[in-house]
Every structure is written in C-alpha cells, then in structure tokens.
Amino acid sequence: MKLVLYFHPLASFCHKVLIALYENETPFTGHIVDLMDADSRARFIDVWPLGKFPVLRDESVGRTIPETTIIIEYLDQHYPGAHRLLPADENERLDARLWDRFFDLYVQVPMQKIVADRLRSDGERDPRGVADARATLMTAYDMIDRHMASRTWAIGKSFSIADCAAAPALFYAGIVAPFSDTHPNVVAYFERLVERPSFKRVIAEAQPYFQFFPFKDSIPARFLDG
Ligand SMILES: N[C@@H](CCC(=O)N[C@@H](CS)C(=O)NCC(=O)O)C(=O)O
Numbered sequence: 734m735k736l737v738l739y740f741h742p743l744a745s746f747c748h749k750v751l752i753a754l755y756e757n758e759t760p761f762t763g764h765i766v767d768l769m770d771a772d773s774r775a776r777f778i779d780v781w782p783l784g785k786f787p788v789l790r791d792e793s794v795g796r797t798i799p800e801t802t803i804i805i806e807y808l809d810q811h812y813p814g815a816h817r818l819l820p821a822d823e824n825e826r827l828d829a830r831l832w833d834r835f836f837d838l839y840v841q842v843p844m845q846k847i848v849a850d851r852l853r854s855d856g857e858r859d860p861r862g863v864a865d866a867r868a869t870l871m872t873a874y875d876m877i878d879r880h881m882a883s884r885t886w887a888i889g890k891s892f893s894i895a896d897c898a899a900a901p902a903l904f905y906a907g908i909v910a911p912f913s914d915t916h917p918n919v920v921a922y923f924e925r926l927v928e929r930p931s932f933k934r935v936i937a938e939a940q941p942y943f944q945f946f947p948f949k950d951s952i953p954a955r956f957l958d959g
Pocket residue numbers: 744745746747768784785786787799800801802837
C-alpha cells in the first residue's frame with residue numbers, strides 16, 4: 734500500500750480526511766502543500782489542476798482521488814479499518830452522507846467565505862456575501878442544535894464520515910461565528926468531537942500553523958496549548 738495525502742495541517746477540509754485516516758490508523762505518507770510557494774503550488778496543480786486540497790494519491794494503482802467525501806469513501810472501500818465510517822446499513826449510510834454534505838456545504842463553505850473575505854484587501858471585500866454566509870451559519874447551527882438534542886454522533890450512536898466533516902467545520906466556524914452562548918446541543922456535540930483522539934491529534938498538528946489563521950486572536954486558548 735502506498736497512500737500519499739497532499740494536504741496542509743491548517744486546512745479544515747484536510748482535517749476531515751486526517752480524522753478518517755487517524756480513526757483507522759491507516760498508514761499514509763503526508764505531503765504538505767504550501768500554496769504560497771510557487772514551486773509547491775505548481776507541483777500540486779500537476780496533481781489536481783483545481784488546486785483544492787486534500788487530494789489522495791494511491792500509488793499502488795496509480796489513482797488520484799480528490800474531494801474529501803470521495804476520499805473517505807475510497808478509503809472505506811479499498812482500505813477498510815476496524816471503524817467503518819460509511820455504515821453498512823443503507824438507511825444509516827444515507828444519513829451519514831446527508832450530514833457529511835450538510836457540514837461541508839452549510840458550515841465549512843460559509844465559514845471559508847468569512848475567512849477568505851478577511852484575507853482580501855479593502856476594495857475586494859464582499860460584505861453582502863459575508864452577511865449571507867453568516868445567515869447560513871446561523872440557520873445551520875439552529876438545525877444542528879435540534880438534530881443533536883437526541884444524538885451522540887451526527888447519525889446516532891456510531892461515529893461516521895459526517896462527524897469527520899463536523900469536527901473541523903464546527904472548530905473553525907465556532908471561531909468566526911461563535912455558538913457557545915446560543916446553541917447548547919452544538920456545544921455538547923463539539924465537546925464530544927474535541928475529546929475524540931483522532932481530532933485531538935489533528936488539532937495538535939495544526940497548532941504550529943494557527944499563527945497564520947486570519948482570526949488567530951479568536952482561537953480559544955485551550956487549543957493553543959501543546
Ligand atoms: N469540496 C472540496 C473542498 C476543498 C477545499 O475547499 N479545500 C481548501 C482548504 S480547506 C482549499 O484547497 N483552499 C485553497 C484554495 O481554494 O485555493 C473537498 O471536499 O475536498
């Protein structure tokens with residue numbers, strides 16, 4: 734087996750796949766992509782022209798696998814570990830895929846919009862887009878709060894791909910648009926995610942890079958300690 738993951742330790746979508754890999758202790762070689770470095774960027778564009786990471790490369794079959802959801806499904810199909818992140822039961826699997834999409838599209842994507850806007854120069858900012866992203870996040874928090882009132886993990890009792898998506902999404906979203914005083918079930922769910930060893934490891938590995946996060950001053954102190 735020769736799995737190579739192109740990623741960056743600070744990037745939230747990369748965290749999603751790292752959690753899946755760590756949950757099953759799947760062996761892989763990490764290849765850090767620095768998009769600010771012209772050579773590193775050019776080499777990565779050769780692998781995946783859209784320049785979005787993470788991307789998995791399975792050298793044993795010469796296959797490139799982009800998109801976090803597809804990467805986790807690929808790992809589940811071809812390198813299954815003790816912990817199946819796509820449940821065997823059809824109804825549960827549909828639920829896992831639904832909540833995976835939910836956390837990607839309605840938490841990660843609006844969070845990314847807010848972060849990306851902070852990096853723009855004054856004349857390039859998009860206040861309307863940021864306001865829309867904040868509104869989407871609030872609706873998503875309301876929905877997650879209702880959903881998690883009766884569940885341990887996103888689809889119930891077992892940890893799945895949906896929780897891999899939820900952990901980094903809520904981590905960064907909670908920094909740019911806090912839910913701590915308004916959504917108690919989101920808070921309780923997030924605390925369970927934070928205690929998960931796979932996610933703890935991801936956060937520990939991201940710590941040296943938090944200084945580059947545009948909202949670094951709002952990162953809770955407990956995540957900054959080693
Ligand atoms: N839909 C993609 C999203 C990946 C994505 O947006 N990755 C971000 C990092 S968290 C990225 O590559 N950003 C760099 C850029 O857009 O230039 C997935 O699920 O893999």
